[in-house]
Amino acid sequence: MPHCSQGSRRCAVATENQVERAGVGASTHTCALPNSFGINCEDESTRNAPRRLARVLHRLPNGTGRNPKRHLRITFPSVGEPRLIIATGITFTSVCEHHVLPFSGHATVGCLPSPGAFVIGISKLARIVREYAARPQTQERIGEQVVAALVDCLDVQGAGCVLRASHVCMARPRGARAQGAHVTTEHLRGAFSYDAALRDCLFDAEAVR
Incomplete structure (x- = not known):
């Protein structure tokens, strides 16, 4: 496989890992926001919602720091x-x-x-x-x-x-x-x-x- 393809794949994997870590680390904070509006984030259907929200918020500004x-x-x-x-x-x-x-x-x-x-x-x-x-x-x-x-x-x-x-x-x-x-x-x-x-x-x- 060409070197550039390997580099692109490594970059993509690294980015996904960063997104995953961001989702885990920020989920406590993103859970507090809907809870403050009376939205329960502890039942079966919403338990992972804070983590998903954190991942989305991490991806939206992914151009920050790039030129x-x-x-x-x-x-x-x-x-x-x-x-x-x-x-x-x-x-x-x-x-x-x-x-x-x-x-x-x-x-x-x-x-x-x-x-x-x-x-x-x-x-x-x-x-x-x-x-x-x-x-x-x-x-x-x-x-x-x-x-x-x-x-x-x-x-x-x-x-x-x-x-x-x-x-x-x-x-x-x-x-x-x-x-x-x-x-x-x-x-x-x-x-x-x-x-x-x-x-x-x-x-x-x-x-x-």
Whole structure:
């Protein structure tokens, strides 16, 4: 088996072990929370619920401590004139840092390379969105971090990101209880901030996703 596959498998096993230890260690605390609301965590069907909850909470911010910009280090020579690159339908899930509840949605990310600049593989756009999302976040910050990474790490004329997400904290247990509502945020840098044609391309791509 190739070394990289073995390394990936060891990493996956180590991560699962960390999650399992987190579930065991935090289950006492996660049991106290539902108990405080009168939910019994000691009968047959709910006995393992605190441990499961602890494992879920451990996985949600699993991007904390990672640097998504590392995905932008591998580039390739461009071909021909600079072309607008747009990736649509990038799914992501994050956890609201204000309410510790999930929000999820889709991202549309675009960048316009400078003439003669190297370009990244298109999958890296999805990777940076998902890694910035995989930590306690706000939707606005995710979008700003994505475009900042593209502008800081690549030779581009501009970058743009549109995020559309539904927030559990808005839809169900509290506040407006706005079932089916979505929040859309737009994040523009460089040429995208002043070139209406570029913005239209980005927004049109997001609209037909």
